[in-house]
Amino acid sequence: MDDTLLIRGTRVESRLFLGTGKFADYNLIPRVIKASGAKVVTVALRRVDYATPEENMLQYLPEGTILMPNTSGARTAAEAIRIARIAREAGCGDWVKIEVISDQKYLLPDNFETIKAIEVLAREGFVVLPYMSPDLMAAKRMADAGAAAIMPLGAPIGTNRGLKTRELVQVLISEINLPIIVDAGLGRPSEAAEAMELGAAAVLVNTAIATADDPVLMAEAFGLAVQAGRKGYLAGPGATQRFAEASSPLTGFLRNEAEVTP
Amino acid sequence: MTFCDEISKLKDTDVAGLLGRGSQPIGSILAKTELQPQDFMALLAPKDPTSLEDMAQAAHSLTLKHFGRTILLYTPLYLANYCVNHCVYCGFNATNPVPRRVLTLPEVELEAKAIAATGLQHLLILTGESRLHSSVSYIKDCVDILRKYFASISIEIYPLSVEEYEQLIAAGVDGLTIYQEVYHQDTYSLLHPKGPKRDYRYRLEAPERAGQAGIRTINIGPLLGLYEWRSEVFFAGLHAAYLQRMFPDIEVSLSLPRMRPQFGDYRPQYPVSDRDLVQGILALRLFLPRAGITISTRERAELRDNLIRLGVTKMSAGSSTAIGGHTDSKDGIGQFEISDTRSVDEMRKAVSALGYKPTLKDWHDLRLAS
Numbered sequence: 001m002d003d004t005l006l007i008r009g010t011r012v013e014s015r016l017f018l019g020t021g022k023f024a025d026y027n028l029i030p031r032v033i034k035a036s037g038a039k040v041v042t043v044a045l046r047r048v049d050y051a052t053p054e055e056n057m058l059q060y061l062p063e064g065t066i067l068m069p070n071t072s073g074a075r076t077a078a079e080a081i082r083i084a085r086i087a088r089e090a091g092c093g094d095w096v097k098i099e100v101i102s103d104q105k106y107l108l109p110d111n112f113e114t115i116k117a118i119e120v121l122a123r124e125g126f127v128v129l130p131y132m133s134p135d136l137m138a139a140k141r142m143a144d145a146g147a148a149a150i151m152p153l154g155a156p157i158g159t160n161r162g163l164k165t166r167e168l169v170q171v172l173i174s175e176i177n178l179p180i181i182v183d184a185g186l187g188r189p190s191e192a193a194e195a196m197e198l199g200a201a202a203v204l205v206n207t208a209i210a211t212a213d214d215p216v217l218m219a220e221a222f223g224l225a226v227q228a229g230r231k232g233y234l235a236g237p238g239a240t241q242r243f244a245e246a247s248s249p250l251t252g253f254l255r256n257e258a259e260v261t262p
Numbered sequence: 263m264t265f266c267d268e269i270s271k272l273k274d275t276d277v278a279g280l281l282g283r284g285s286q287p288i289g290s291i292l293a294k295t296e297l298q299p300q301d302f303m304a305l306l307a308p309k310d311p312t313s314l315e316d317m318a319q320a321a322h323s324l325t326l327k328h329f330g331r332t333i334l335l336y337t338p339l340y341l342a343n344y345c346v347n348h349c350v351y352c353g354f355n356a357t358n359p360v361p362r363r364v365l366t367l368p369e370v371e372l373e374a375k376a377i378a379a380t381g382l383q384h385l386l387i388l389t390g391e392s393r394l395h396s397s398v399s400y401i402k403d404c405v406d407i408l409r410k411y412f413a414s415i416s417i418e419i420y421p422l423s424v425e426e427y428e429q430l431i432a433a434g435v436d437g438l439t440i441y442q443e444v445y446h447q448d449t450y451s452l453l454h455p456k457g458p459k460r461d462y463r464y465r466l467e468a469p470e471r472a473g474q475a476g477i478r479t480i481n482i483g484p485l486l487g488l489y490e491w492r493s494e495v496f497f498a499g500l501h502a503a504y505l506q507r508m509f510p511d512i513e514v515s516l517s518l519p520r521m522r523p524q525f526g527d528y529r530p531q532y533p534v535s536d537r538d539l540v541q542g543i544l545a546l547r548l549f550l551p552r553a554g555i556t557i558s559t560r561e562r563a564e565l566r567d568n569l570i571r572l573g574v575t576k577m578s579a580g581s582s583t584a585i586g587g588h589t590d591s592k593d594g595i596g597q598f599e600i601s602d603t604r605s606v607d608e609m610r611k612a613v614s615a616l617g618y619k620p621t622l623k624d625w626h627d628l629r630l631a632s
Contacts, residue, residue, distance in 0.1 A: 211327065
């Protein structure tokens with residue numbers, strides 16, 4: 001069966017998305033992408049430096065990479081909208097990860113401002129992937145506003161604390177008819193696998209790989225963990241929950257009996 | 263309550279005396295997820311080498327977690343050295359017979375081109391305090407030119423009103439650097455005998471006014487050497503924590519500049535050793551895990567390289583403290599002597615060699631989009 005992730009009609013061949021911050025050397029980035037198998041890579045527009053070629057992160061992305069600029073640094077919807085437009089004018093394509101953060105302590109996203117930004121950008125034809133605090137009603141509004149996927153946090157950015165929001169993410173996976181991509185907070189490959197087993201469509205990882213002693217090896221480990229978690233989801237209890245059974249294998253005989261009883 | 267009001271409650275407390283007391287155990291402090299001011303005090307108290315190394319290890323891993331292996335590079339651009347203040351420790355003191363100069367707008371553009379050619383995208387512009395020679399409207403005109411060349415422009419000028427900060431932010435300024443110089447109020451009065459800078463409170467509250475005006479980054483600090491360093495670092499740390507609390511969307515950072523030889527005969531009354539500086543940086547990093555820490559070319563190359571792993575996140579490079587210093591072949595008199603004279607290119611290579619990414623751009627001017 002074809003299990004390729006589809007985002008707004010685009011086939012995405014890997015369920016591991018990568019962030020590009022905090023790396024000690026841009027030369028690591030193509031190696032990390034290759035080792036992990038990732039296809040979607042997010043880059044903060046604030047760090048794209050066109051003035052100095054060797055400082056331009058975009059030069060380090062292998063061919064076939066889907067670039068997803070992000071609005072890091074935006075404190076309001078208006079700022080996020082401006083960053084998205086600048087990115088598109090600069091040739092970064094139509095994908096954008098909306099990230100609106102006005103709290104530097106916990107770096108928790110502002111769902112209200114994010115919804116406002118999605119409404120505008122989706123109308124302008126962007127493929128909008130919002131980073132959000134996992135809240136069902138906010139996610140519904142983001143879907144209604146035109147989001148192409150929903151990216152709830154597993155734990156605050158950069159904390160490497162794992163899938164602390166498990167229960168809330170599970171609600172989104174059950175209720176929202178869009179890919180749910182767990183973004184932020186995953187610190188270990190096993191935690192990425194956990195999110196995938198839960199039914200996440202993909203995960204986005206940055207700090208855990210960038211600050212590992214061996215980022216390339218860690219990238220490979222995350223790539224494998226994501227595949228393992230996905231297969232576990234497809235093979236295991238997730239599959240039985242996803243498809244309603246027409247009859248109950250163990251108690252079906254009771255119903256049959258009832259049917260023949262006058 | 264402003265920060266000035268908050269610390270006035272400590273006016274009668276001998277903070278320097280408290281901080282100078284014997285070594286305190288720090289193991290339990292390093293295990294905490296969030297430090298309180300009393301923990302910060304304990305980290306600033308005298309330490310044996312083992313405790314200092316333990317602090318360094320903890321500071322290193324916290325910095326890695328929050329900032330990764332990256333160092334943001336920037337450079338200062340001195341626009342003018344006219345000054346009406348009488349800061350007794352400063353080379354540009356109004357009474358010092360140094361040649362005074364203010365860059366013309368074409369000269370500003372030449373300096374901008376020279377700096378931009380090095381690849382740097384983050385600029386810090388400086389003036390003395392002279393509303394006559396370096397007025398807010400002059401600085402605004404300079405920013406109009408500079409924003410064509412740089413991704414981020416910060417100001418290190420005299421304290422402004424909220425409205426004036428708003429004007430400069432609208433023109434393209436996104437960062438404020440302002441040093442209180444000395445937090446200890448009696449010493450402040452002694453060292454600033456004349457001029458508008460005598461007003462301790464107006465200067466101390468400048469970051470709050472810039473915050474109200476919507477600035478994106480604020481960098482503060484004491485000038486080490488003017489008073490007991492432990493007390494000065496303690497108050498600077500409290501000040502940064504206050505700004506983080508009051509303005510959760512602003513990136514707050516700190517510098518710990520040490521007095522350098524300058525024109526004039528003032529010599530620091532409270533010398534600060536390398537070991538003291540390191541302890542100050544470590545204590546700040548542990549107390550304020552997400553605050554940026556800046557180290558300038560006042561410090562020598564070897565020490566700066568060693569400080570990278572201890573919590574520093576921003577460094578100046580290719581600096582000149584003279585007016586027109588990025589284009590003039592002849593050396594003008596600078597505000598103070600530079601110690602690390604490496605070029606931007608050499609700095610980039612040195613940072614890379616240490617396993618860190620020298621970052622030239624970490625902001626984008628949002629006013630360019632419709």
